[in-house]
Amino acid sequence: MKKLRLLTAFAVLLILSACGPIYSVVSKASEGIREFKVVEGDLSMLKPQGRLLVYGPFDKTEQAYYIAKGEDAAQFAASFARTGFQKSELYIEKNFAQLKHTAQQMRGSDAARIKKDYGLEAEPDTILFGTLVERGPVTVVPFRAVFLTTYRLEFFDVASGASTVVEVQVKMRYEEIIPNIVEEIVRRAGHAAGQ
Numbered sequence: 804m805k806k807l808r809l810l811t812a813f814a815v816l817l818i819l820s821a822c823g824p825i826y827s828v829v830s831k832a833s834e835g836i837r838e839f840k841v842v843e844g845d846l847s848m849l850k851p852q853g854r855l856l857v858y859g860p861f862d863k864t865e866q867a868y869y870i871a872k873g874e875d876a877a878q879f880a881a882s883f884a885r886t887g888f889q890k891s892e893l894y895i896e897k898n899f900a901q902l903k904h905t906a907q908q909m910r911g912s913d914a915a916r917i918k919k920d921y922g923l924e925a926e927p928d929t930i931l932f933g934t935l936v937e938r939g940p941v942t943v944v945p946f947r948a949v950f951l952t953t954y955r956l957e958f959f960d961v962a963s964g965a966s967t968v969v970e971v972q973v974k975m976r977y978e979e980i981i982p983n984i985v986e987e988i989v990r991r992a993g994h995a996a997g998q
Contacts, residue, residue, distance in 0.1 A: 844967030856927035863935040882985035
């Protein structure tokens with residue numbers, strides 16, 4: 804009888820220990836880009852080898868929080884640079900109270916003026932303004948914290964004053980979020996441009 808109890812306890816322990824990896828696999832299968840929609844404009848306005856200025860820190864709603872102020876913008880700039888699709892540069896507004904005012908000034912300036920006023924290396928073709936709409940941890944499994952994050956990204960064409968606005972929601976590990984969004988933007992911009 805004692806052996807039967809010991810075997811039963813051992814079997815239950817084995818079943819419970821398998822739940823973590825199984826749950827992790829099921830959870831990982833539901834990760835990725837959940838929604839990607841172009842709300843306004845056309846991603847074909849993003850031309851290969853164009854110059855992209857990423858403006859930060861991104862704005863945020865009450866349903867979101869910063870990991871570190873300016874981190875989202877910095878990651879977008881670095882991710883675009885890594886793709887080789889466009890040359891990117893980052894400008895971080897140091898006075899957070901001036902965030903919207905500076906964005907408005909950029910929208911009303913030409914590329915040469917923007918370069919001069921903000922000490923940039925090159926005249927931007929496009930400016931990326933972002934809003935962090937939502938961020939929250941969804942699940943925490945062994946060695947994996949998965950976040951549900953939504954961005955509204957506005958690509959502002961400096962020459963024409965036109966904008967393309969994208970809303971994207973992802974569910975994945977923090978360090979994977981922005982590289983995956985940028986990869987999808989580049990893919991869709993290339994497809995829209997017939998490349």
